[in-house]
Amino acid sequence: MAEMENGMRLWEVFVQPRTGKPHEHVGSVRATHAEMALQHARDVYARRGPVVSIWVVPTEAIYATKPGDEGPFFDPADNKPYRHPLFYKVPHGVKNI
Amino acid sequence: MKDEALLEVEFQARIDADEKIEPKDWMPERYRRQLIRMMSQHAHSEIVGMLPEGNWITRAPTLRRKMALLAKVQDEAGHGLYLYSATETLGVDRYQLIRDLLEGRAKYSNIFNYPTLTWADVGVIGWFVDGAAIVNQTMLAKTSYGPYSRAMIRICKEEAFHKRQGYEICVTLARGTPEQRRMLQDAINRWWWPTLMMFGPPDDQSPNSPELLRWKVKRKTNDELRQHFVNITVPQVLALGMTIPDPDLRYDEKTGNWLIGPIDWDEFWRVIRGHGPCNRERLQARRKAHEEGAWVREAVQAYARKRQQQAASTAAEVSHG
Numbered sequence: 001m002a003e004m005e006n007g008m009r010l011w012e013v014f015v016q017p018r019t020g021k022p023h024e025h026v027g028s029v030r031a032t033h034a035e036m037a038l039q040h041a042r043d044v045y046a047r048r049g050p051v052v053s054i055w056v057v058p059t060e061a062i063y064a065t066k067p068g069d070e071g072p073f074f075d076p077a078d079n080k081p082y083r084h085p086l087f088y089k090v091p092h093g094v095k096n097i
Numbered sequence: 098m099k100d101e102a103l104l105e106v107e108f109q110a111r112i113d114a115d116e117k118i119e120p121k122d123w124m125p126e127r128y129r130r131q132l133i134r135m136m137s138q139h140a141h142s143e144i145v146g147m148l149p150e151g152n153w154i155t156r157a158p159t160l161r162r163k164m165a166l167l168a169k170v171q172d173e174a175g176h177g178l179y180l181y182s183a184t185e186t187l188g189v190d191r192y193q194l195i196r197d198l199l200e201g202r203a204k205y206s207n208i209f210n211y212p213t214l215t216w217a218d219v220g221v222i223g224w225f226v227d228g229a230a231i232v233n234q235t236m237l238a239k240t241s242y243g244p245y246s247r248a249m250i251r252i253c254k255e256e257a258f259h260k261r262q263g264y265e266i267c268v269t270l271a272r273g274t275p276e277q278r279r280m281l282q283d284a285i286n287r288w289w290w291p292t293l294m295m296f297g298p299p300d301d302q303s304p305n306s307p308e309l310l311r312w313k314v315k316r317k318t319n320d321e322l323r324q325h326f327v328n329i330t331v332p333q334v335l336a337l338g339m340t341i342p343d344p345d346l347r348y349d350e351k352t353g354n355w356l357i358g359p360i361d362w363d364e365f366w367r368v369i370r371g372h373g374p375c376n377r378e379r380l381q382a383r384r385k386a387h388e389e390g391a392w393v394r395e396a397v398q399a400y401a402r403k404r405q406q407q408a409a410s411t412a413a414e415v416s417h418g
């Protein structure tokens with residue numbers, strides 16, 4: 001693979017538009033090491049503000065669920081309606097509860 | 098293991114429900130192939146597209162124009178990188194894509210095989226070519242493949258400035274001397290038809306279209322996009338007191354469309370096959386840039402090796418100490 005030939009690994013880029021906002025995935029860059037990945041990420045994904053913070057993560061370090069996991073993996077969330085407020089009944093006319 | 102036919106039915110059902118397809122989802126091999134083809138051609142177009150305008154950066158008439166043009170050309174480099182990144186999510190390697198371009202195996206938009214003869218060309222490119230790209234990319238922002246769609250949304254936000262800076266150049270020329278007005282009209286005359294060809298062959302000669310529409314990779318046909326571009330651009334040309342080089346052009350009251358005369362598709366195919374005015378020059382310029390950047394790539398790798406060695410010797414010291 002070419003990434004082995006020239007040492008340019010793939011890095012996923014996450015940018016935070018403002019403090020208090022979550023970092024959001026925007027794409028990827030190629031770089032040999034983290035500082036270079038950060039510089040490339042700045043040049044490519046932060047040419048115009050607002051950006052206050054950038055994360056770069058080696059692509060192979062991300063371990064993710066598979067699309068097929070959807071059913072079984074997330075199932076437990078579906079059969080616990082008692083985690084939602086509307087599961088609990090309140091007498092008619094009672095407010096602010 | 099589900100069989101292909103069932104997977105395809107489920108895939109089409111997701112598309113029909115307007116769900117986005119993400120990189121790890123199952124997709125028909127042809128869907129993947131078509132996307133790699135479209136997205137890599139799009140990436141190459143952004144990169145090659147820097148050349149015609151880059152040609153004028155050193156000769157921009159004012160500092161304001163020069164700053165705008167530099168920023169625009171830099172954006173196009175960024176667009177190329179967003180798109181190589183998005184294409185890599187389909188399991189191809191961007192260095193392979195770049196080799197395909199440099200070795201003449203890949204296509205890019207025909208429009209960049211035309212020369213930029215005068216400063217007016219820079220204005221008309223921003224207005225027409227980026228304007229046409231916006232029409233196409235606004236549609237692609239709704240494409241069914243998630244990473245392509247997200248890259249297009251980023252790109253569309255940046256394109257609006259490209260088009261306006263181009264139109265501003267044209268407004269200035271249109272209000273200028275008779276010679277400046279002639280220069281503008283000449284640029285409009287040369288760029289009008291090649292810009293209309295950017296949307297691709299007519300619907301009845303576009304073999305990929307039905308499949309791409311069914312998969313919602315594209316959401317409008319070539320002719321629909323072209324008509325939309327003509328409708329928004331004709332009044333902009335007339336507002337400058339300029340004309341459009343099409344004796345058949347007329348406004349159709351019934352449909353509200355500006356109807357154009359026949360497009361010379363022979364020219365389109367001639368340029369695609371490599372016989373446009375600048376095909377050779379564009380590839381040569383890309384190869385030269387790549388070769389002249391070799392020392393940077395070597396330095397980066399030397400630095401990476403040095404860092405690794407330093408890390409290794411620090412680790413050895415620690416374990417021996």
Ligand SMILES: [Fe+2]
Pocket residue numbers: 142143146173176227230
């Ligand atoms: Fe473009």
Ligand SMILES: [Fe+2]
Pocket residue numbers: 143172173176252
């Ligand atoms: Fe662009």
Ligand SMILES: [Fe+2]
Pocket residue numbers: 173227230256259
């Ligand atoms: Fe542009």
